[in-house]
Amino acid sequence: MSDLTVLVLAKAPVPGRAKTRLARVTGDEVAADLAAAALLDTITAVAATPGARGHLALTGDLRAATRGPALRAALADWRVTPQRGRTFAERLVAAHADAGPGPVAQVGMDTPQLTPDLLLDAVDGLSSYDACLGPADDGGWWVLARRDPKVAGPLAGVEMSTPATYDDSRAALTAAGHRVCATTVLRDVDTVDDAAEVARLAPGTHFAAAYRAWEATR
Template sequence: MKVLIVAKAPVPGRVKTRLGARIGHDAAASLAAAALLDTLEACRAAGAEGHLSLAGDLRDAVDNEAISAALEGWTVSPQRGDTFAERLVAAHRDAGTGPVVQVGMDTPHVTAAALTAAAEGLDDHDAVLGPATDGGWWALARRDPEVVRHVAQVEMSTSSTYVDTRAALELAGCRVGHVPAMTDVDTVADADLVAAGWPHTRFARAWRTTAVAR
Protein backbone atom coordinates (compact mmCIF):
# COMPACT_ATOMS: atom_id res chain seq x y z
CA MET A 1 0.00 0.00 0.00
CA LYS A 2 1.12 3.52 -0.76
CA VAL A 3 -0.14 6.55 1.16
CA LEU A 4 -0.13 10.04 -0.33
CA ILE A 5 -0.31 12.93 2.13
CA VAL A 6 -1.24 16.29 0.64
CA ALA A 7 -0.22 18.94 3.16
CA LYS A 8 1.16 22.37 3.86
CA ALA A 9 4.41 22.92 5.71
CA PRO A 10 3.37 23.97 9.24
CA VAL A 11 4.58 27.54 8.99
CA PRO A 12 2.90 30.20 11.17
CA GLY A 13 0.44 32.27 9.18
CA ARG A 14 0.33 29.83 6.28
CA VAL A 15 -1.42 26.83 7.79
CA LYS A 16 -4.60 26.36 9.82
CA THR A 17 -5.42 30.03 9.38
CA ARG A 18 -9.01 29.65 10.60
CA LEU A 19 -7.73 28.26 13.88
CA GLY A 20 -4.92 30.80 13.86
CA ALA A 21 -7.40 33.66 13.82
CA ARG A 22 -8.76 32.35 17.12
CA ILE A 23 -5.71 30.99 18.94
CA GLY A 24 -2.76 32.70 17.23
CA HIS A 25 -0.84 31.58 14.19
CA ASP A 26 2.14 30.21 16.11
CA ALA A 27 -0.14 27.92 18.12
CA ALA A 28 -2.01 26.88 14.97
CA ALA A 29 1.25 25.94 13.26
CA SER A 30 2.28 23.87 16.29
CA LEU A 31 -1.03 22.02 16.09
CA ALA A 32 -0.54 21.44 12.37
CA ALA A 33 2.92 20.02 13.00
CA ALA A 34 1.53 17.67 15.64
CA ALA A 35 -1.26 16.57 13.29
CA LEU A 36 1.21 15.86 10.50
CA LEU A 37 3.41 13.82 12.82
CA ASP A 38 0.41 11.83 14.04
CA THR A 39 -0.58 11.13 10.44
CA LEU A 40 2.92 10.04 9.49
CA GLU A 41 2.98 7.68 12.47
CA ALA A 42 -0.30 6.07 11.37
CA CYS A 43 1.12 5.58 7.88
CA ARG A 44 4.21 3.87 9.25
CA ALA A 45 2.07 1.67 11.50
CA ALA A 46 0.17 0.58 8.39
CA GLY A 47 3.44 -0.41 6.74
CA ALA A 48 2.74 1.99 3.92
CA GLU A 49 5.12 3.36 1.34
CA GLY A 50 4.85 7.11 1.63
CA HIS A 51 4.67 10.12 -0.69
CA LEU A 52 4.23 13.69 0.61
CA SER A 53 2.93 16.38 -1.73
CA LEU A 54 4.01 19.55 0.04
CA ALA A 55 3.12 23.22 -0.18
CA GLY A 56 5.79 25.42 1.38
CA ASP A 57 9.22 24.75 2.81
CA LEU A 58 9.78 22.41 5.73
CA ARG A 59 12.90 24.36 6.68
CA ASP A 60 10.61 27.16 7.88
CA ALA A 61 8.21 24.82 9.65
CA VAL A 62 7.50 24.24 13.32
CA ASP A 63 9.16 20.97 14.49
CA ASN A 64 10.97 20.73 11.17
CA GLU A 65 13.60 18.33 12.52
CA ALA A 66 11.03 15.89 13.89
CA ILE A 67 9.02 16.04 10.67
CA SER A 68 12.11 15.51 8.52
CA ALA A 69 13.07 12.50 10.62
CA ALA A 70 9.55 11.05 10.31
CA LEU A 71 9.77 11.44 6.53
CA GLU A 72 12.87 9.26 6.24
CA GLY A 73 12.33 6.91 3.31
CA TRP A 74 9.44 8.97 1.92
CA THR A 75 9.29 10.72 -1.43
CA VAL A 76 8.55 14.45 -1.13
CA SER A 77 7.39 16.52 -4.08
CA PRO A 78 6.21 20.15 -4.35
CA GLN A 79 2.56 20.86 -5.04
CA ARG A 80 1.71 22.14 -8.52
CA GLY A 81 -1.40 23.94 -9.76
CA ASP A 82 -3.44 27.10 -9.17
CA THR A 83 -6.34 25.53 -7.27
CA PHE A 84 -6.43 22.82 -4.62
CA ALA A 85 -8.22 20.47 -7.02
CA GLU A 86 -5.49 20.99 -9.64
CA ARG A 87 -2.80 20.40 -7.04
CA LEU A 88 -4.59 17.22 -6.01
CA VAL A 89 -4.57 15.87 -9.56
CA ALA A 90 -0.85 16.68 -9.91
CA ALA A 91 -0.07 15.06 -6.56
CA HIS A 92 -1.70 11.80 -7.61
CA ARG A 93 0.21 11.80 -10.88
CA ASP A 94 3.44 12.35 -8.93
CA ALA A 95 2.54 9.45 -6.63
CA GLY A 96 2.40 7.11 -9.61
CA THR A 97 0.33 4.14 -10.63
CA GLY A 98 -1.10 1.40 -8.48
CA PRO A 99 -3.22 1.58 -5.33
CA VAL A 100 -2.80 4.84 -3.41
CA VAL A 101 -4.65 6.15 -0.35
CA GLN A 102 -4.60 9.95 -0.13
CA VAL A 103 -5.17 11.85 3.11
CA GLY A 104 -4.43 15.33 4.37
CA MET A 105 -3.13 16.62 7.69
CA ASP A 106 -6.54 17.45 9.16
CA THR A 107 -7.24 14.03 10.72
CA PRO A 108 -4.55 13.45 13.37
CA HIS A 109 -6.71 10.67 14.81
CA VAL A 110 -6.46 8.57 11.63
CA THR A 111 -5.33 5.01 12.33
CA ALA A 112 -3.43 2.34 10.46
CA ALA A 113 -6.65 0.30 10.38
CA ALA A 114 -8.55 3.16 8.72
CA LEU A 115 -5.88 3.56 6.05
CA THR A 116 -5.81 -0.18 5.43
CA ALA A 117 -9.60 -0.29 5.11
CA ALA A 118 -9.49 2.40 2.42
CA ALA A 119 -6.83 0.46 0.53
CA GLU A 120 -8.74 -2.81 0.81
CA GLY A 121 -11.82 -1.10 -0.63
CA LEU A 122 -9.95 -0.88 -3.92
CA ASP A 123 -10.26 -4.65 -4.30
CA ASP A 124 -13.86 -4.08 -5.46
CA HIS A 125 -13.88 -0.40 -6.47
CA ASP A 126 -12.02 2.03 -8.70
CA ALA A 127 -12.00 4.66 -5.95
CA VAL A 128 -12.86 4.86 -2.27
CA LEU A 129 -13.91 8.02 -0.43
CA GLY A 130 -13.90 8.74 3.28
CA PRO A 131 -16.51 11.39 4.09
CA ALA A 132 -15.77 14.16 6.56
CA THR A 133 -18.42 15.33 8.98
CA ASP A 134 -18.34 18.85 7.53
CA GLY A 135 -19.43 17.64 4.08
CA GLY A 136 -15.96 17.21 2.63
CA TRP A 137 -13.83 14.07 2.58
CA TRP A 138 -10.79 12.94 4.54
CA ALA A 139 -9.56 10.16 2.25
CA LEU A 140 -9.47 9.40 -1.45
CA ALA A 141 -8.12 6.03 -2.52
CA ARG A 142 -7.71 5.04 -6.14
CA ARG A 143 -6.02 2.49 -8.37
CA ASP A 144 -5.43 4.70 -11.41
CA PRO A 145 -4.15 8.27 -10.86
CA GLU A 146 -6.01 9.48 -13.95
CA VAL A 147 -9.42 9.05 -12.28
CA VAL A 148 -8.51 11.94 -9.97
CA ARG A 149 -8.52 14.41 -12.86
CA HIS A 150 -12.30 14.24 -12.74
CA VAL A 151 -12.10 15.79 -9.27
CA ALA A 152 -10.55 18.99 -10.67
CA GLN A 153 -14.04 20.26 -11.53
CA VAL A 154 -15.26 19.89 -7.93
CA GLU A 155 -15.32 22.88 -5.60
CA MET A 156 -13.44 22.01 -2.43
CA SER A 157 -14.16 23.01 1.17
CA THR A 158 -17.93 23.17 0.81
CA SER A 159 -20.71 21.30 2.56
CA SER A 160 -21.30 19.26 -0.61
CA THR A 161 -17.70 18.45 -1.58
CA TYR A 162 -18.04 14.75 -0.72
CA VAL A 163 -21.30 14.36 -2.63
CA ASP A 164 -19.96 16.32 -5.60
CA THR A 165 -16.68 14.38 -5.65
CA ARG A 166 -18.49 11.06 -5.58
CA ALA A 167 -20.82 12.22 -8.36
CA ALA A 168 -17.91 13.35 -10.53
CA LEU A 169 -16.13 10.01 -10.12
CA GLU A 170 -19.29 8.03 -10.83
CA LEU A 171 -20.04 10.17 -13.90
CA ALA A 172 -16.60 9.19 -15.17
CA GLY A 173 -17.54 5.54 -14.83
CA CYS A 174 -15.81 4.78 -11.53
CA ARG A 175 -17.18 2.30 -9.03
CA VAL A 176 -16.90 4.27 -5.78
CA GLY A 177 -16.78 2.74 -2.31
CA HIS A 178 -16.64 4.45 1.04
CA VAL A 179 -15.14 4.11 4.51
CA PRO A 180 -16.46 5.59 7.78
CA ALA A 181 -16.61 9.35 8.28
CA MET A 182 -14.07 11.31 10.30
CA THR A 183 -13.89 14.85 11.64
CA ASP A 184 -11.54 17.25 9.87
CA VAL A 185 -9.97 19.68 12.33
CA ASP A 186 -10.72 23.17 11.03
CA THR A 187 -12.29 24.93 14.00
CA VAL A 188 -11.94 25.19 17.77
CA ALA A 189 -14.98 22.90 18.18
CA ASP A 190 -13.36 20.31 15.88
CA ALA A 191 -10.12 20.46 17.86
CA ASP A 192 -11.98 20.05 21.15
CA LEU A 193 -13.81 17.00 19.79
CA VAL A 194 -10.75 15.25 18.36
CA ALA A 195 -8.51 16.01 21.35
CA ALA A 196 -11.14 14.65 23.74
CA GLY A 197 -11.74 11.50 21.71
CA TRP A 198 -8.07 10.70 21.06
CA PRO A 199 -6.25 12.14 24.09
CA HIS A 200 -2.97 10.29 23.55
CA THR A 201 -2.18 11.83 20.15
CA ARG A 202 0.44 14.52 19.71
CA PHE A 203 -2.36 16.74 18.49
CA ALA A 204 -4.33 16.32 21.73
CA ARG A 205 -1.25 17.11 23.83
CA ALA A 206 -0.58 20.22 21.75
CA TRP A 207 -4.22 21.28 22.05
CA ARG A 208 -4.15 20.92 25.82
CA THR A 209 -1.04 23.10 25.91
CA THR A 210 -2.81 25.66 23.74
CA ALA A 211 -5.83 25.63 26.05
CA VAL A 212 -3.61 26.33 29.07
CA ALA A 213 -1.99 29.22 27.22
CA ARG A 214 -5.39 30.67 26.37
Protein backbone atom coordinates in the same frame (compact mmCIF):
# COMPACT_ATOMS: atom_id res chain seq x y z
CA MET B 1 -0.90 -4.59 1.63
CA SER B 2 2.77 -4.66 0.72
CA ASP B 3 2.63 -2.22 -2.21
CA LEU B 4 0.40 0.46 -0.68
CA THR B 5 1.41 4.10 -1.07
CA VAL B 6 -0.09 6.61 1.35
CA LEU B 7 -0.11 9.98 -0.36
CA VAL B 8 -0.31 12.95 2.01
CA LEU B 9 -1.13 16.40 0.66
CA ALA B 10 0.13 18.97 3.14
CA LYS B 11 1.08 22.57 3.63
CA ALA B 12 4.25 23.32 5.56
CA PRO B 13 3.05 24.44 9.01
CA VAL B 14 4.49 27.93 8.92
CA PRO B 15 3.03 30.52 11.34
CA GLY B 16 0.66 32.85 9.54
CA ARG B 17 0.06 30.37 6.72
CA ALA B 18 -1.20 27.26 8.50
CA LYS B 19 -4.64 26.66 9.97
CA THR B 20 -5.82 30.23 9.53
CA ARG B 21 -9.30 29.51 10.91
CA LEU B 22 -7.78 28.10 14.08
CA ALA B 23 -5.38 31.02 14.23
CA ARG B 24 -8.24 33.49 14.64
CA VAL B 25 -8.68 32.03 18.12
CA THR B 26 -5.30 30.52 19.01
CA GLY B 27 -2.91 32.91 17.26
CA ASP B 28 -0.54 32.04 14.42
CA GLU B 29 2.14 30.28 16.47
CA VAL B 30 -0.26 27.89 18.20
CA ALA B 31 -2.15 27.18 15.00
CA ALA B 32 1.09 26.27 13.25
CA ASP B 33 2.11 24.05 16.16
CA LEU B 34 -1.24 22.23 16.03
CA ALA B 35 -0.83 21.78 12.27
CA ALA B 36 2.70 20.43 12.74
CA ALA B 37 1.50 18.03 15.43
CA ALA B 38 -1.31 16.81 13.15
CA LEU B 39 1.16 16.20 10.33
CA LEU B 40 3.46 14.28 12.68
CA ASP B 41 0.52 12.10 13.73
CA THR B 42 -0.33 11.43 10.09
CA ILE B 43 3.27 10.43 9.35
CA THR B 44 3.24 8.17 12.42
CA ALA B 45 0.05 6.44 11.28
CA VAL B 46 1.54 5.78 7.86
CA ALA B 47 4.74 4.39 9.40
CA ALA B 48 2.65 2.00 11.49
CA THR B 49 0.66 0.72 8.48
CA PRO B 50 2.02 -2.69 7.42
CA GLY B 51 3.69 -2.59 4.01
CA ALA B 52 2.93 1.07 3.38
CA ARG B 53 5.33 3.65 2.01
CA GLY B 54 4.84 7.38 2.38
CA HIS B 55 4.69 10.05 -0.31
CA LEU B 56 4.31 13.68 0.74
CA ALA B 57 3.05 16.22 -1.80
CA LEU B 58 4.11 19.46 -0.16
CA THR B 59 3.48 23.14 -0.61
CA GLY B 60 5.71 25.51 1.35
CA ASP B 61 9.10 25.10 3.00
CA LEU B 62 9.61 22.74 5.93
CA ARG B 63 12.79 24.63 6.84
CA ALA B 64 10.57 27.52 7.97
CA ALA B 65 7.96 25.28 9.59
CA THR B 66 7.10 24.85 13.23
CA ARG B 67 8.66 21.56 14.43
CA GLY B 68 10.62 21.55 11.18
CA PRO B 69 13.50 19.34 12.43
CA ALA B 70 11.08 16.74 13.83
CA LEU B 71 9.07 16.72 10.60
CA ARG B 72 12.15 16.39 8.41
CA ALA B 73 13.43 13.52 10.55
CA ALA B 74 10.07 11.75 10.41
CA LEU B 75 10.04 12.10 6.62
CA ALA B 76 13.55 10.71 6.12
CA ASP B 77 12.33 7.59 4.30
CA TRP B 78 9.50 9.29 2.43
CA ARG B 79 9.29 10.47 -1.14
CA VAL B 80 8.64 14.23 -1.07
CA THR B 81 7.46 16.10 -4.17
CA PRO B 82 6.20 19.67 -4.64
CA GLN B 83 2.53 20.27 -5.28
CA ARG B 84 1.74 21.41 -8.82
CA GLY B 85 -1.29 23.34 -10.01
CA ARG B 86 -3.26 26.54 -9.60
CA THR B 87 -6.12 25.29 -7.41
CA PHE B 88 -6.11 22.72 -4.65
CA ALA B 89 -8.15 20.37 -6.84
CA GLU B 90 -5.57 20.65 -9.62
CA ARG B 91 -2.75 20.02 -7.15
CA LEU B 92 -4.59 16.97 -5.82
CA VAL B 93 -4.92 15.46 -9.30
CA ALA B 94 -1.26 16.21 -10.07
CA ALA B 95 -0.17 14.56 -6.82
CA HIS B 96 -2.01 11.39 -7.81
CA ALA B 97 -0.22 11.43 -11.15
CA ASP B 98 3.10 11.82 -9.34
CA ALA B 99 2.24 8.93 -7.01
CA GLY B 100 1.77 6.67 -10.02
CA PRO B 101 -0.14 3.42 -10.46
CA GLY B 102 -0.94 0.88 -7.80
CA PRO B 103 -2.98 1.09 -4.62
CA VAL B 104 -2.85 4.61 -3.16
CA ALA B 105 -4.66 6.07 -0.17
CA GLN B 106 -4.54 9.86 -0.26
CA VAL B 107 -5.16 11.92 2.86
CA GLY B 108 -4.46 15.42 4.10
CA MET B 109 -3.09 16.73 7.40
CA ASP B 110 -6.43 17.54 9.06
CA THR B 111 -7.11 14.13 10.63
CA PRO B 112 -4.54 13.46 13.36
CA GLN B 113 -6.82 10.67 14.62
CA LEU B 114 -5.83 8.65 11.53
CA THR B 115 -4.91 5.00 12.19
CA PRO B 116 -3.53 2.15 10.09
CA ASP B 117 -6.90 0.37 10.31
CA LEU B 118 -8.68 3.40 8.86
CA LEU B 119 -6.25 3.51 5.95
CA LEU B 120 -6.50 -0.21 5.28
CA ASP B 121 -10.30 -0.16 5.48
CA ALA B 122 -10.36 2.45 2.70
CA VAL B 123 -7.98 0.42 0.55
CA ASP B 124 -9.97 -2.79 1.10
CA GLY B 125 -12.77 -1.28 -0.95
CA LEU B 126 -10.55 -1.39 -4.03
CA SER B 127 -11.16 -5.13 -4.34
CA SER B 128 -14.59 -4.32 -5.79
CA TYR B 129 -14.52 -0.59 -6.59
CA ASP B 130 -12.41 1.87 -8.56
CA ALA B 131 -12.30 4.39 -5.74
CA CYS B 132 -13.17 4.69 -2.08
CA LEU B 133 -14.02 8.04 -0.47
CA GLY B 134 -14.13 8.72 3.24
CA PRO B 135 -16.67 11.43 4.12
CA ALA B 136 -15.80 14.17 6.58
CA ASP B 137 -18.57 15.39 8.82
CA ASP B 138 -18.28 18.95 7.44
CA GLY B 139 -19.30 17.81 3.95
CA GLY B 140 -15.81 17.24 2.62
CA TRP B 141 -13.80 14.04 2.48
CA TRP B 142 -10.65 12.85 4.25
CA VAL B 143 -9.41 9.94 2.12
CA LEU B 144 -9.44 8.87 -1.51
CA ALA B 145 -8.22 5.37 -2.26
CA ARG B 146 -7.66 4.23 -5.85
CA ARG B 147 -5.41 2.03 -8.00
CA ASP B 148 -5.27 4.02 -11.24
CA PRO B 149 -4.11 7.65 -10.90
CA LYS B 150 -6.47 8.60 -13.74
CA VAL B 151 -9.39 7.92 -11.38
CA ALA B 152 -8.60 11.20 -9.62
CA GLY B 153 -8.74 13.20 -12.86
CA PRO B 154 -12.44 14.19 -12.68
CA LEU B 155 -11.80 15.90 -9.34
CA ALA B 156 -9.89 18.72 -11.06
CA GLY B 157 -13.19 20.50 -11.65
CA VAL B 158 -14.63 20.00 -8.16
CA GLU B 159 -14.69 22.91 -5.73
CA MET B 160 -12.95 21.82 -2.55
CA SER B 161 -13.56 22.88 1.05
CA THR B 162 -17.32 23.34 0.72
CA PRO B 163 -20.21 21.58 2.48
CA ALA B 164 -20.90 19.77 -0.82
CA THR B 165 -17.36 18.64 -1.66
CA TYR B 166 -17.95 14.97 -0.81
CA ASP B 167 -21.19 14.79 -2.80
CA ASP B 168 -19.69 16.72 -5.71
CA SER B 169 -16.55 14.57 -5.73
CA ARG B 170 -18.52 11.36 -5.69
CA ALA B 171 -20.79 12.64 -8.46
CA ALA B 172 -17.78 13.59 -10.60
CA LEU B 173 -16.19 10.18 -10.14
CA THR B 174 -19.37 8.25 -10.93
CA ALA B 175 -20.14 10.48 -13.94
CA ALA B 176 -16.73 9.46 -15.30
CA GLY B 177 -17.75 5.81 -15.03
CA HIS B 178 -15.91 4.93 -11.83
CA ARG B 179 -17.43 2.67 -9.21
CA VAL B 180 -17.16 4.39 -5.83
CA CYS B 181 -17.60 3.11 -2.29
CA ALA B 182 -17.57 4.97 1.02
CA THR B 183 -15.61 4.33 4.18
CA THR B 184 -15.64 5.70 7.75
CA VAL B 185 -16.76 9.26 8.47
CA LEU B 186 -14.10 11.35 10.27
CA ARG B 187 -13.97 14.87 11.64
CA ASP B 188 -11.51 17.30 10.02
CA VAL B 189 -9.76 19.83 12.23
CA ASP B 190 -10.66 23.30 10.98
CA THR B 191 -11.96 25.08 14.09
CA VAL B 192 -11.25 25.12 17.80
CA ASP B 193 -14.35 23.00 18.41
CA ASP B 194 -13.01 20.45 15.92
CA ALA B 195 -9.64 20.49 17.64
CA ALA B 196 -11.17 19.90 21.07
CA GLU B 197 -13.23 16.96 19.84
CA VAL B 198 -10.40 15.30 17.92
CA ALA B 199 -8.06 15.73 20.90
CA ARG B 200 -10.70 14.01 23.04
CA LEU B 201 -11.10 11.15 20.57
CA ALA B 202 -7.33 10.60 20.13
CA PRO B 203 -5.79 11.61 23.47
CA GLY B 204 -2.44 9.89 22.86
CA THR B 205 -1.53 11.89 19.76
CA HIS B 206 0.96 14.72 19.30
CA PHE B 207 -2.05 16.81 18.34
CA ALA B 208 -3.92 16.15 21.56
CA ALA B 209 -0.84 17.02 23.62
CA ALA B 210 -0.39 20.27 21.70
CA TYR B 211 -4.06 21.14 22.12
CA ARG B 212 -3.99 20.43 25.86
CA ALA B 213 -0.87 22.59 26.24
CA TRP B 214 -2.64 25.50 24.54
CA GLU B 215 -5.87 24.95 26.44
CA ALA B 216 -3.97 25.10 29.74
CA THR B 217 -2.85 28.65 28.91
CA ARG B 218 -6.32 30.03 28.13
